[in-house]
Amino acid sequence: DQQVKQNSPSLSVQEGRISILNCDYTNSMFDYFLWYKKYPAEGPTFLISISSIKDKNEDGRFTVFLNKSAKHLSLHIVPSQPGDSAVYFCAASALDYKLSFGAGTTVTVRA
Amino acid sequence: SAVISQKPSRDICQRGTSLTIQCQVDSQVTMMFWYRQQPGQSLTLIATANQGSEATYESGFVIDKFPISRPNLTFSTLTVSNMSPEDSSIYLCSVVHNYEQYFGPGTRLTVT
Numbered sequence: 210d211q212q213v214k215q216n217s218p219s220l221s222v223q224e225g226r227i228s229i230l231n232c233d234y235t236n237s238m239f240d241y242f243l244w245y246k247k248y249p250a251e252g253p254t255f256l257i258s259i260s261s262i263k264d265k266n267e268d269g270r271f272t273v274f275l276n277k278s279a280k281h282l283s284l285h286i287v288p289s290q291p292g293d294s295a296v297y298f299c300a301a302s303a304l305d306y307k308l309s310f311g312a313g314t315t316v317t318v319r320a
Numbered sequence: 321s322a323v324i325s326q327k328p329s330r331d332i333c334q335r336g337t338s339l340t341i342q343c344q345v346d347s348q349v350t351m352m353f354w355y356r357q358q359p360g361q362s363l364t365l366i367a368t369a370n371q372g373s374e375a376t377y378e379s380g381f382v383i384d385k386f387p388i389s390r391p392n393l394t395f396s397t398l399t400v401s402n403m404s405p406e407d408s409s410i411y412l413c414s415v416v417h418n419y420e421q422y423f424g425p426g427t428r429l430t431v432t
Contacts, residue, residue, distance in 0.1 A: 243421065252412050252423035253363070255321065298362065306351055306416050307378075310362040 212236045213301050215311035223319050228286040230314050232299030235280065239301040243308070244273060244284045247296045256297075257284070289318045322347055322417035324424035332430045333403055340399045341427045343413035348393035351416035354386070357426075358409045369396040369413075403431045 214233045222228045230244075240261040245253035259266040259273045259282065266273050272285045286293055299311040323346040333339050343352070352369040367388055368376040375388035390396045400407050410426040 245423070250426075250428070252324075252425045255420055255422055258420060300363075302421075306421060307353070307365055307368070308355075308363070308414075308421060310364075312362045 210235075211312075212239075212309045213299055213311040215297075215299055215314050217314050218312070219315045219317070221317045221319060222289045224291060225288045228284075228289045228293065228316055228318070230284040230286075230297050230299070230316070232282050232284075232311055233280055234282075234301050234309075236301070236303075236309070237280075238303040239309075240304065241302050241306075242273070242275060242282050243300045243302075244271070245298045245300060246293075247298060247313070253298060286316075289316075291318050291320060294318045321420070322349060322415050322422050324413060324415060324422060326411075326413060326424040326427050328427060329425065330428040330430075332432060335404050335431055337403055338399055338401045339403065339429060340397050341411055341413075341429075343396045343398070343424055345394045345415050347417065349415040349417055350393065352390060352396050353414045353421075354388060354396070354398045355412045355414060355423075356409045357412065363412065366398070366411075369398075400429065403429075405431045407431050 243258040244256045247253045257268050257271045275282045296313045298313045300308040325344045327342045354366040355363045357363045365378050366381045369390040371390045387399045408431045412426045414423045
């Protein structure tokens with residue numbers, strides 16, 4: 210049973226524009242949410258996280274928004290850069306740090 | 321962030337054999353996990369590597385197939401036993417450091 214869902218398998222965006230990646234979850238016990246970026250042949254790289262007590266967290270070009278009532282979070286990347294082309298995974302955990310991952314969204318940034 | 325290394329980075333193995341993957345962290349960490357990413361799939365948690373005690377396995381994973389050792393707070397091994405082609409995956413260790421979870425580079429295993 211997929212508890213974390215990324216319904217868009219791919220996203221293409223022009224360089225300099227905003228990338229918006231979406232993620233939905235079903236488990237009400239999740240209280241911590243993370244986004245990872247992954248290049249082929251590498252491990253996931255931690256990007257940004259958000260606790261359930263917040264609705265927004267910002268770090269440079271990356272902002273994560275959390276809507277608990279809708280069980281939805283999104284990652285905004287602005288401005289998008291060619292180096293942002295990668296697979297992005299949404300992940301969630303309860304207090305035990307055990308991560309459940311979404312299927313991933315492949316982002317392609319066009320020059 | 322924590323610096324995590326894994327050995328080997330990749331391997332090609334014959335069915336029926338076993339492979340032990342090592343994970344080394346540059347600082348002491350309490351929580352360490354092993355994940356698997358099968359081809360075209362997302363990451364799935366295999367087990368929690370507990371220091372000084374038996375690993376805790378997730379549903380669908382058993383100790384006989386994936387024995388794990390955690391002799392200290394900086395090192396762990398995962399063995400993939402009696403391999404079949406279905407075990408072809410990327411195996412990743414992760415650690416919790418300063419409340420965030422970081423991943424190693426992964427071990428790409430191909431079973432023929």
